Amino acid sequence: MKIIADENMPYVEQVFADIGEVSLVNGRQLSAEQLEGADVLLVRSVTQVNAQLLAHNDSLKFVGSATIGTDHIDAQLLAQKGIPFSNAPGCNAIAVGEYAFIAMLELAAMTGSSLKQRTVGIVGAGNTGSQVARCLEAYGVKTLLCDPVQAASGDSREFHTLDELIASCDVISLHVPLTKGGIEPTWYLLDEARLSALKPDAWLLNCCRGEVIDNRALFRVKQQRADLKLVLDVWEGEPNPMPELVPLVDIATPHIAGYSLEGKARGTTMLHSALSQVLNIEPENKLDGLLPVHVFSRIKLENQPDEGALLQLCRLIYDLRDDDRKFRANYALAGGFDQLRKNHTHRREFSALALVKGSGFEVDWLTKLGFSGASL
Incomplete structure (x- = not known):
């Protein structure tokens, strides 16, 4: 089988070698001509899978996206053509949750404050938002959730409106898909009015899609509100962020919140399992053995870590x-x-570091946070 895959999808050649010949391409520049004759297409969020891309292909048997979001996929077109599609929901949820948590610890250090003294509003309580909540709750931080879709589906958790979160929370962390319809469209969900209504000294994090925040409005508000602290991993107009906004952002990264080696490998292996089912072949567990041992694989704790020490532990895994x-x-x-x-290959998750504790104090919360071996 001829498999076309995004060159930035890690381990794709090793994982899919048993199914076919893998050709790596630039996902953002992939053309219809390159896709001609392909049996399998494996993409990430930078590739628009639409009629234009499929114009010269009549042989596709499967399209997979190693992402949570699917706004880059014309699902209706694939269904009309009878082409099975699978994405990888939750593959990088742990990575995004840990990124947001680490970013909050970094902001606390920057501002000389304590994360535990803040109330965090999580907008979007699906896979990634739930992982943010898990980290915060493990550390003892009060969290409030907003997710109209989850609330309407019968989710038993307590939910609040977005405006309630904006009025009562010291931190707003965004984890929603990009939508223009439905219960509450998320395109420009945070417009100028909502941005202006953020509490004094509020922190705003966006780790989902750039257009969830009106970036021009954010620029105007930030110019007037030096008290606001911003963490942007995603940007309106990617890959060309608004240049005048970047200097006003306190932590700025290039859409890599979910880019842990674990998350990337998880996404690739999830697509392998999905394709195996389509082809009616026995799926294999491909994840074991792919990841290297982390340079800091085991640390002994002699005392209960305070917030500063916790940040140091986090930086051993990932220095944002x-x-x-x-x-x-x-x-x-x-x-x-x-x-x-493309070159972001160093990021690991908390589970890569095993913690061994001394006697006389408890660190079960570190296990809940995601570190390995913390209860030993």
């Missing part, structure tokens, strides 16, 4: 400041945004 520096130095260069994403 490095990506912020690289972003600011390279995002405006030709192809810089995509190169930062």
Whole structure:
């Protein structure tokens, strides 16, 4: 089988070698001509799978996207053509949750405050939002949820409206899909009015889609509100962020919140399992053995870590400041945004680090946070 895959999909050649020959392509520049004769197409969010892309192909048997979101996929077209489609919901949820949690710890350090003293509003309580909540609740931070879709589906958790969160929360963290219809469209969900209504000294994080925030409105509000702290991993107009907005953002990264090695490998192997089902072959567990041992694989704790020590532990796994520096130095260069994403191969999840504790204190909360071995 001829498999066309995004070159930034890690482990794709190893994982799919048993099914067919894998050809790697630039996902953002993939053309209809390149797709001609392909049996399988494996993409990420930068590839628009639409009639134009499929114009010269009549052989596709499967399309897979190693992403949570599907706004780049013309699902109706694929259904009309009888082409099975699968995405990878939840593959990078842990990574996004940990990114948001680490970013909040970094903001607390920047501002000389404590994350535990803040109330965090999580907008979007699906896979990624739930992982953010898990991290915060493990650390003892009060969280409030907003998700009209989950609430309407009968989810038993307590939900609040977005405006209630804006009025009562010190931190707003966004984890919604990009939609223009439905119960509550998320395109420009945070417009100028809502941005202006954020509490004094509020923190705003966006780790979902850039257009969930009106970036021009954000620029205007931020110019008037130096008290607001911003973490943007996603940007309106990617891969070309609004250049005048970037200097006003406190932590800026190139859409890599979900880019842990674990999350990437998870997404690739989920697509392998889905394709195996379509082809009616026995799926294999491909995840074991793919990931390297982390350079810091085991740390002994002699005392209960305070917030500063917790941030140091997190930085051993992922130092968010490095990506912020690289972003600011390279995002405006030709192809810089995509190169930062392509070359992002160092990020790990908390589970890569095993913690061993001394006697006389409890660290079960670190296990709940995601670190390995914390109860030993």
